[in-house]
Amino acid sequence: MNQDSLGKALYALIRRDLLLAYRSRGEWLNPLVFFIIVASLFPLATSAEQQVLALLGPGVIWVAALLATLLSLDGLFRADYEDGSLEQWLLSPYPLPLIVLAKLCAHWLTTGLPLLIAAPVMAVLLRLPDTAIATLVATLALGTPVLSAIGSIGAALTVSLRRGGMLLALLILPLYAPALIFATMAIDAAIHGLQTTGHLLILGAMLVLSVMFAPLAAAAALRISLD
Amino acid sequence: MWTWLHKLGSPQRFYSLSGRLIPWFAVLSVLLMAAGLYGGLVLAPPDYQQGDSYRIIYIHVPAAWMSMFVYVSMAFAAAVGMIWRIKVADMVARASAPLGASFTFLALVTGSLWGKPMWGAWWVWDARLTSELLLLFLYIGFMALQSAFDDRRTAARAGAVLALVGLVNIPIIHYSVEWWNTLHQGPTVTKFDAPSIHLSMLIPLLLMAFGFMCYHAAMVLVRARNELIEWERNSRWLQNLITE
Numbered sequence: 400m401n402q403d404s405l406g407k408a409l410y411a412l413i414r415r416d417l418l419l420a421y422r423s424r425g426e427w428l429n430p431l432v433f434f435i436i437v438a439s440l441f442p443l444a445t446s447a448e449q450q451v452l453a454l455l456g457p458g459v460i461w462v463a464a465l466l467a468t469l470l471s472l473d474g475l476f477r478a479d480y481e482d483g484s485l486e487q488w489l490l491s492p493y494p495l496p497l498i499v500l501a502k503l504c505a506h507w508l509t510t511g512l513p514l515l516i517a518a519p520v521m522a523v524l525l526r527l528p529d530t531a532i533a534t535l536v537a538t539l540a541l542g543t544p545v546l547s548a549i550g551s552i553g554a555a556l557t558v559s560l561r562r563g564g565m566l567l568a569l570l571i572l573p574l575y576a577p578a579l580i581f582a583t584m585a586i587d588a589a590i591h592g593l594q595t596t597g598h599l600l601i602l603g604a605m606l607v608l609s610v611m612f613a614p615l616a617a618a619a620a621l622r623i624s625l626d
Numbered sequence: 627m628w629t630w631l632h633k634l635g636s637p638q639r640f641y642s643l644s645g646r647l648i649p650w651f652a653v654l655s656v657l658l659m660a661a662g663l664y665g666g667l668v669l670a671p672p673d674y675q676q677g678d679s680y681r682i683i684y685i686h687v688p689a690a691w692m693s694m695f696v697y698v699s700m701a702f703a704a705a706v707g708m709i710w711r712i713k714v715a716d717m718v719a720r721a722s723a724p725l726g727a728s729f730t731f732l733a734l735v736t737g738s739l740w741g742k743p744m745w746g747a748w749w750v751w752d753a754r755l756t757s758e759l760l761l762l763f764l765y766i767g768f769m770a771l772q773s774a775f776d777d778r779r780t781a782a783r784a785g786a787v788l789a790l791v792g793l794v795n796i797p798i799i800h801y802s803v804e805w806w807n808t809l810h811q812g813p814t815v816t817k818f819d820a821p822s823i824h825l826s827m828l829i830p831l832l833l834m835a836f837g838f839m840c841y842h843a844a845m846v847l848v849r850a851r852n853e854l855i856e857w858e859r860n861s862r863w864l865q866n867l868i869t870e
């Protein structure tokens with residue numbers, strides 16, 4: 400194995416996942432539609448007043464994005480586990496954490512990125528001030544990869560379980576608290592015209608940390624699941 | 627020392643050693659808690675602001691300390707079990723989780739009982755309360771994951787990964803929650819910074835803390851022994867021991 404072939408293998412993996420997602424639209428459309436529906440149910444459940452919506456908006460969008468990511472995470476390794484690809488990766492000469500990283504890239508491109516694109520529309524629907532929209536997109540850009548990365552650990556731990564979905568939520572949701580806190584704080588700060596750099600930098604730090612370490616933990620978990 | 631540790635790691639040795647240790651820890655915990663409760667409920671003076679209702683700290687504070695201590699020890703045991711494949715460590719980790727969750731729950735309940743007369747609400751989104759609540763969720767997740775696997779080995783190793791991930795996350799969660807509260811809501815809640823607690827109150831508190839610690843040690847050993855019996859039920863030495 401040399402550097403070149405590793406790059407090729409990871410590229411092939413990402414390409415394959417994107418192609419699969421492209422061919423079965425539900426895979427990337429369902430989380431997106433879920434996100435939009437959940438976020439638009441909140442005004443119905445609370446109030447259509449602009450003050451209320453502006454107060455709730457950041458949290459609603461973020462919780463909806465978090466749940467949409469969670470929903471899609473259950474399938475992160477499931478299909479590969481069922482058809483045996485996962486075992487092939489374990490046997491392959493390529494390091495498993497990098498393979499997980501490639502899976503994460505593909506996962507973020509098919510779930511995180513659509514949320515990012517839909518977020519401004521949701522921000523308008525929830526009557527967020529225009530000044531906060533850029534910050535909202537920035538927090539999602541930094542935050543959704545964190546969600547995918549942390550979630551991959553849970554997905555790897557539950558992949559061999561028949562009813563892993565609910566358990567996955569139980570394992571992962573408490574770990575999402577820090578990202579949620581800083582993202583919504585940044586948006587709140589933007590709404591009130593305050594500096595957001597600090598919050599965004601911390602989110603960025605979380606992104607670096609989780610992308611570095613989560614694949615290692617997820618790879619260890621995959622080895623355990625396939626034992 | 628390593629050989630001693632390895633001997634301890636053998637289920638047989640652990641079984642007999644824990645059998646001898648449990649009574650000691652149990653008796654010690656009863657004595658310490660009795661002394662601590664007497665000192666705390668009878669001897670210590672009432673607080674000049676809170677009156678007698680502050681006395682719940684003799685349960686609340688040790689429980690809160692234990693909730694964190696147990697998580698760290700559980701993660702440590704799980705890591706030892708995963709790295710050196712020591713079954714006994716896995717059993718200890720598995721036995722710790724419900725105890726830690728109970729301590730966390732106890733801390734939350736006593737905290738809210740105290741909060742009602744003091745803050746006027748059962749629940750306040752205070753930083754400490756919130757991080758304790760998230761800790762409870764982490765415990766529940768650990769237990770749910772462990773019970774989801776049929777195979778005990780896999781369950782233990784999967785649990786170890788989760789416990790270690792949780793351990794890394796606990797400080798992050800703690801500080802982000804702290805910051806969230808202080809920046810977000812402002813100091814509406816009087817933070818109860820211990821105004822250097824008086825010795826007559828501190829001594830019972832420490833006695834209670836050590837009592838809780840001994841109770842935990844005894845219970846972990848009892849529970850780990852039960853795990854061990856279930857796990858090793860087909861092994862010869864255990865059957866010999868029981869039929870003797």
